[in-house]
Amino acid sequence: xxxxxxxxxxxxxxxxxxxxxxxxxxxxxxxxxxxxxxxxxxxxxxxxxxxxxxxxxxxxxxxxxxxxxxxxxxxxxxxxxxxxxxxxxxxxxxxxxxxxxxxxxxxxxxxxxxxxxxx
Numbered sequence: 202x203x204x205x206x207x208x209x210x211x212x213x214x215x216x217x218x219x220x221x222x223x224x225x226x227x228x229x230x231x232x233x234x235x236x237x238x239x240x241x242x243x244x245x246x247x248x249x250x251x252x253x254x255x256x257x258x259x260x261x262x263x264x265x266x267x268x269x270x271x272x273x274x275x276x277x278x279x280x281x282x283x284x285x286x287x288x289x290x291x292x293x294x295x296x297x298x299x300x301x302x303x304x305x306x307x308x309x310x311x312x313x314x315x316x317x318x319x320x
Contacts, residue, residue: 213251213252213253213254214251215277216248216251216254216274216275217248217249217250217251218251219273219274219277219297220248220249220263220274221249222297223263223267223269223293223297224249226267226293226296226297227266227267229266231245231246231249234263234266237262237266238255238259238262238263238266240255240259260274260275267293268289268293269293269294270294273294
């Protein structure tokens with residue numbers, strides 16, 4: 202049986218965000234990921250929602266599917282090599298890094314939602 206990486210609640214959420222971004226980037230559905238990884242659709246949904254991380258073997262398979270390093274899926278760390286515009290994997294990682302930074306920057310502080318009142 203494959204060992205499941207130890208994820209904290211925070212790293213599970215971060216993994217799930219990277220997973221969703223990569224799914225969207227590659228225009229893949231949960232069903233397609235489930236088929237490609239030999240997992241149940243509901244299991245893939247738990248990865249997407251950050252409730253349960255995949256096994257190390259599955260993370261390796263996901264890295265192959267998404268054309269990214271395993272380390273990126275596990276930690277969000279980009280390779281130290283500079284961005285090379287002709288390398289598809291480098292382009293994906295560069296663009297995802299920019300998107301992640303934009304999402305972090307645009308995330309509002311924890312405030313209660315505004316309540317609309319009738320006039």
